[in-house]
Amino acid sequence: MLENNHDCLPKNHQISVEKVAVANLPTAVGEFKIAGYRSLISDEEFVVLFKGEMKAEVPTLVRIHSQCLTGDVFDSIKCDCGPQLQKAMRLIETEGRGAIVYQQQEGRGIGIINKIRAYALQDEGADTVEANEKLGFEVDARNYQQCAEILFDLGLCKVRVMSNNPDKIEALEKAGLQIAERVPIEVESQEPAAHYLKTKKEKMGHLINF
Ligand SMILES: [Zn+2]
Secondary structure (H helix, E strand, C coil), X not given: CCCCCCCCCCCCCCCCEEEEEEEEEECCCCEEEEEEEEECCCCCEEEEEEECCCCXXXXXXXXXXXCCHHHHHCCCCCCCHHHHHHXXXXXXXXXXXXXXXXXXXXXXXXXXXXXXXXXXXXXXXXXXXXXXXXXXXXXXXXXXXXXXXXXXXXXXXXXXXXXXXXXXXXXXXXXXXXXEEEECCCCCCCHHHHHHHHHHHHHHCCCCCC
16 A cells, blocks of 8 residues: 555545556656546546655645646647647656646547547638537536645645646636646747647637747
8 A cells, every 4th residue: 555645635635536557757847746536436547757855844746747748659740739748747857846637538528539520620721629519519528626636645736837728827826726826837839739729729718829
């Protein structure tokens, strides 16, 4: 049984994830630790990349990164996920402390196959929001509750969230984390992503400057 630390978890909240294993992960960016978490209420799995000592009283850099196979692995320039993940890793490396919860909710929760269907609609002119609506999905089907629980489990209370997404920040706050700061995570984007980001800003309220 691995040791858990739930000091900061609000009363009446229960942790619905379990830490299964932790290992070292050397990367091109630096030395990290990687942890695997399993949901106790679904078959969802989570991966956390973290570094440094997790202390409740220290406002700590965190990112909730939603899996994006096309951006994270294939360097797609239709979105900014890959560079955002890289930047979050670099910021944590520089700071010497921080955590990235990698949430396997591909395509804002609709799955990779449906995301490719949405991309096909986008090839015909729909934007990211219209494409999801055409397929009968919510614009954003993600849930961040268990990501917050993982941060509690790591021992964190105060977080500096690397995100441009106000919904994500609000969800973490609702889950009981203290938001010390929002750290903007803007990256240079090439043309197809610029259009996508414009849609995220105009239709989804993301905090992005152009
Ligand atoms: Zn992406």
